[in-house]
Amino acid sequence: MHAARPSDLEEWDVIIRPDGPWWRLDLKELWHYRDLLVLLVKRDITAQYKQTLLGPLWHVVQPLTTTFTFALIFGKAAGLAPPGIPSVLFYMSGIVAWNFFAGVVTRTSKTFTGNTQLMSKVYFPRLVVPMSMTASTLVGYGIQLATLIVFMLIYVLRGMPWQPGPELAALPLLVLIMALLGLGTGILVSAMTTKYRDLGFLVGFGVQLLMYASPVIFPLSRLQNYPVLLRVFELNPMTPVIEATRVVFFGGALPWAGLAYATGAALVISLLGLVFFHRVERSFADIV
Amino acid sequence: MEARPVIEVEDLRKRYRLGVVGGATLSDDLSRFWARLRGLPDPLVPIGTEVDDQRVGEEFWALRGINFHVRQGETVGIIGRNGAGKSTLLKLLSRVTTPTGGVIRVKGRMASLLEVGTGFNPELTGRENIYLNGAILGMRRAEIDHKLEEIIAFSGIRHHIDTPTKRYSSGMKVRLGFAVAAHLEPEILVVDEVLAVGDAEFQKKCLGKMKDVAGSGRTILFVSHNMTAVQSLCQRAIWLHAGQVRMDGPADEVVRAYLGAHATDRADVSWEGQADAPGDEVVQLLYAAVHPAEGGHIIDRRTPFFVEVGFRTKEIPDGDLNIGIHVYNEQDVLAFASSWREADRTEGAIAAGDHVLRCEVPAPLLNEGMYRVTINVFRTARMRFQVEEALGFEVHPGEREGAWFGRKKGVFRPLLKWQLDPRDA
Incomplete structure (x- = not known):
C-alpha cells in the first residue's frame, strides 16, 4: 500500500518550516541560479549607463580626478607621498583598490532596502543579489586597473625603471580578499539596515572615514614614530591589502602576516554577515 | 490508486507582530533584549492592550493551523474574503516569508504568479527582461532561449519586444510577465488573481494556458475572487476564513456555501x-x-x-x-x-x-x-x-456577451453612449 511513504525525507524537494538552521549557505541552490547572477550583473552594468553620455568612462573619470587631487594636495603640497614612486601612480594604485572595496560595501549594503519590491514577491536565493553587485563592481575595478596599467606604461616609456616580479601573482589573492571583505561587511550592514535605517546613512560616511585609517594617502612607513596610530591602521584589514597592491606593482616585500590577518578578518566578517543575512532573509517580507 | 500528494500543509501558522518591528530603534531593542535576559516582560508592550480572539497583545495570527494536501494533477481554488489568510498562505508557499509554526512539504518545481512582471527593470528591453524575469523565477538560460519565440508570441507584443519596458503600458507588462511565468512549465503553478488584469481576450488566453497546464498532469493552486472562474477551472476548492480552513471539497459545493454565507440571502x-x-x-x-x-x-x-x-x-x-x-x-x-x-x-x-x-x-x-x-x-x-x-x-450577469465566461473588470458596467463621426465634420 504505502510502500514508499511520501513523507520520507527524500520524497520532497522543499520543506518549509519555521525553525531553519542559524547558518546556511546552499551552494547547490546558488549554482542553480548562476544564470540569474550573470543577468543581474548585466542588468547592473547596462542599466547604469543607459542614458549617460560617458557611459563606462565614468569608471575612469572618477579615480583620475581623485588621483590628481590627492597627488596635488597630499603629494605635492603636504609631501606625504613616498619617494621612489611617481606620486600619481602611488595614489592611483591606492585609490583603485580602495574604490573596489568601498564600492562593494556601499552597493551590497543596499541589498534589501534597494530590492524590497522584488524580494517581497518572489523567492530566489537572496545572496545572488549582493554577489552580483560584487561582480559588477569587479568589472569597474577591472577598468580602473587597466587605467592604472596604462599610466604605468606611460611612466615606463618615459624611463621609469620597472620589472614585473613574481609578486604580480598575488594580485588575484588581493582581489579575493577585498571582495570577501566588502561583501561580508556589505551583507552584514544590509541585514541590519532592514531594521535600523540609520545605518544606511552611516555606511557612506563610515567607509569614507575608514579610508583615512588606511595607507591610501601615505605609506604605512610614515607612521613609524606614531605607534598608537600605527596600531589603528594595522587593525584595518584593508591596510595590508593596499600595501600589498603597491608591492605587486612597484616591488618590495609582500606583508604576509598582514595578509593572513586580512584573510582571517574577511572570513570572520563574511561568516558573521551570512548569519545575519540569513536571519533577515527569512523575516524580511514581514518587516517592510 | 490515487496520485501522490505534491503539497502537504500541516498545522500551518503565521503570526505577524503588529507595530513591533516597524518602528524599532536601537535603544528600544536593547531595552527589550535586556528585559528578556532578566526574564521580565517586554517593557514596550502597552499596558492593558486589548485582547480579542485574533489580536493577542501586538500579534496577529494570519493563519491559525491550516491543514490540507494537494495531489498531483489537481486544480484547487483557494477562496475567502480579504484578510482570510489567502495571501499569507501564498507568501508562505512561495517562500517569500517563513511560517511561525507548522510545515509545508512540496514535491516538484513550484512557480507562483504572484503579481506577474515583478522584477522587470524599466531600463531593459522586453527581450532582456524575459531573460531576467525567467531567471528570477528559476529558469536556466538555455531553457529561456528554447522558449523565447513561444513567450514572445504568447505575449502578443512582438513589435515592442526590443523597447525598454519603461515605455510599456501596465497591460503590456502584465502580458509579458504572464507569458514568461506560464512558460516556466513548473510542476506546480500558483496563480493569484492574474485574471484581474488584462483584457478579456488576454484573460481567455491565460485561462486556456492554465487549462493546458492542468491537462498535462500538473498541479494548480488558483487564488481568486472570481467565483465563476474558480468553478469552471477547479475541481476542488478550499475556503479560508479567519486564518483557518472553513471548508474543503468539490469546487461547486464550496463556492455555493461561500456565496451563501456572504450575504446573498439577506435581500x-x-x-x-x-x-x-x-x-x-x-x-x-x-x-x-x-x-x-x-x-x-x-x-x-x-x-x-x-x-x-x-x-x-x-x-x-x-x-x-x-x-x-x-x-x-x-x-x-x-x-x-x-x-x-x-x-x-x-x-x-x-x-x-x-x-x-x-x-x-x-x-x-x-x-x-x-x-x-x-x-x-x-x-x-x-x-x-x-x-x-x-x-x-x-x-447577476444577465445575458452573456460572447464566449467569455469570466467576469468583466470594474465596479461598474454602465452602457455608455459611443458615437463615431468623420473627423472633419
Missing part, C-alpha cells in the same frame, strides 16, 4: 418588534430590503432596483434627518455611497409614524457580483447609528 431584513432594533431615541429602523424595481427577485445588470428602508420616528419638526447607504462589492471596495438629502433638500417637518424611504439604483450601472449595503442614519449633522452589512444582494 431583506426585518427588525420589527425586536428590542434590539437599530435606532436611537428618535428614529428606529423597522426593516430594510433590496428588490428589483419591476417585481420579481432576480437582479441582473439590466435591472433597476430599490434599496428600501422602513423606519418609525417621533415628530421631527425641522425635518433634520438623513439616511444614507454605502454599497461595497465582494472585494470590500466601496462601490458608491448615496444619501437621501443629497437628492432631496426639501425642508419640512417629518410627522411621527412609520415611513418608507426608497432609493432607486438605475441599471445598467453595477457590474455583476456580490454587494453588501451599510445603512447610516444622521441627525444634527452627526451620524447617529449605523447598521453594517445590513443587506446583501447579487447582481
Whole structure:
C-alpha cells in the first residue's frame, strides 16, 4: 500500500518550516541560479549607463580626478607621498583598490532596502543579489586597473625603471580578499539596515572615514614614530591589502602576516554577515 | 490508486507582530533584549492592550493551523474574503516569508504568479527582461532561449519586444510577465488573481494556458475572487476564513456555501418588534430590503432596483434627518455611497409614524457580483447609528456577451453612449 511513504525525507524537494538552521549557505541552490547572477550583473552594468553620455568612462573619470587631487594636495603640497614612486601612480594604485572595496560595501549594503519590491514577491536565493553587485563592481575595478596599467606604461616609456616580479601573482589573492571583505561587511550592514535605517546613512560616511585609517594617502612607513596610530591602521584589514597592491606593482616585500590577518578578518566578517543575512532573509517580507 | 500528494500543509501558522518591528530603534531593542535576559516582560508592550480572539497583545495570527494536501494533477481554488489568510498562505508557499509554526512539504518545481512582471527593470528591453524575469523565477538560460519565440508570441507584443519596458503600458507588462511565468512549465503553478488584469481576450488566453497546464498532469493552486472562474477551472476548492480552513471539497459545493454565507440571502431584513432594533431615541429602523424595481427577485445588470428602508420616528419638526447607504462589492471596495438629502433638500417637518424611504439604483450601472449595503442614519449633522452589512444582494450577469465566461473588470458596467463621426465634420 504505502510502500514508499511520501513523507520520507527524500520524497520532497522543499520543506518549509519555521525553525531553519542559524547558518546556511546552499551552494547547490546558488549554482542553480548562476544564470540569474550573470543577468543581474548585466542588468547592473547596462542599466547604469543607459542614458549617460560617458557611459563606462565614468569608471575612469572618477579615480583620475581623485588621483590628481590627492597627488596635488597630499603629494605635492603636504609631501606625504613616498619617494621612489611617481606620486600619481602611488595614489592611483591606492585609490583603485580602495574604490573596489568601498564600492562593494556601499552597493551590497543596499541589498534589501534597494530590492524590497522584488524580494517581497518572489523567492530566489537572496545572496545572488549582493554577489552580483560584487561582480559588477569587479568589472569597474577591472577598468580602473587597466587605467592604472596604462599610466604605468606611460611612466615606463618615459624611463621609469620597472620589472614585473613574481609578486604580480598575488594580485588575484588581493582581489579575493577585498571582495570577501566588502561583501561580508556589505551583507552584514544590509541585514541590519532592514531594521535600523540609520545605518544606511552611516555606511557612506563610515567607509569614507575608514579610508583615512588606511595607507591610501601615505605609506604605512610614515607612521613609524606614531605607534598608537600605527596600531589603528594595522587593525584595518584593508591596510595590508593596499600595501600589498603597491608591492605587486612597484616591488618590495609582500606583508604576509598582514595578509593572513586580512584573510582571517574577511572570513570572520563574511561568516558573521551570512548569519545575519540569513536571519533577515527569512523575516524580511514581514518587516517592510 | 490515487496520485501522490505534491503539497502537504500541516498545522500551518503565521503570526505577524503588529507595530513591533516597524518602528524599532536601537535603544528600544536593547531595552527589550535586556528585559528578556532578566526574564521580565517586554517593557514596550502597552499596558492593558486589548485582547480579542485574533489580536493577542501586538500579534496577529494570519493563519491559525491550516491543514490540507494537494495531489498531483489537481486544480484547487483557494477562496475567502480579504484578510482570510489567502495571501499569507501564498507568501508562505512561495517562500517569500517563513511560517511561525507548522510545515509545508512540496514535491516538484513550484512557480507562483504572484503579481506577474515583478522584477522587470524599466531600463531593459522586453527581450532582456524575459531573460531576467525567467531567471528570477528559476529558469536556466538555455531553457529561456528554447522558449523565447513561444513567450514572445504568447505575449502578443512582438513589435515592442526590443523597447525598454519603461515605455510599456501596465497591460503590456502584465502580458509579458504572464507569458514568461506560464512558460516556466513548473510542476506546480500558483496563480493569484492574474485574471484581474488584462483584457478579456488576454484573460481567455491565460485561462486556456492554465487549462493546458492542468491537462498535462500538473498541479494548480488558483487564488481568486472570481467565483465563476474558480468553478469552471477547479475541481476542488478550499475556503479560508479567519486564518483557518472553513471548508474543503468539490469546487461547486464550496463556492455555493461561500456565496451563501456572504450575504446573498439577506435581500431583506426585518427588525420589527425586536428590542434590539437599530435606532436611537428618535428614529428606529423597522426593516430594510433590496428588490428589483419591476417585481420579481432576480437582479441582473439590466435591472433597476430599490434599496428600501422602513423606519418609525417621533415628530421631527425641522425635518433634520438623513439616511444614507454605502454599497461595497465582494472585494470590500466601496462601490458608491448615496444619501437621501443629497437628492432631496426639501425642508419640512417629518410627522411621527412609520415611513418608507426608497432609493432607486438605475441599471445598467453595477457590474455583476456580490454587494453588501451599510445603512447610516444622521441627525444634527452627526451620524447617529449605523447598521453594517445590513443587506446583501447579487447582481447577476444577465445575458452573456460572447464566449467569455469570466467576469468583466470594474465596479461598474454602465452602457455608455459611443458615437463615431468623420473627423472633419
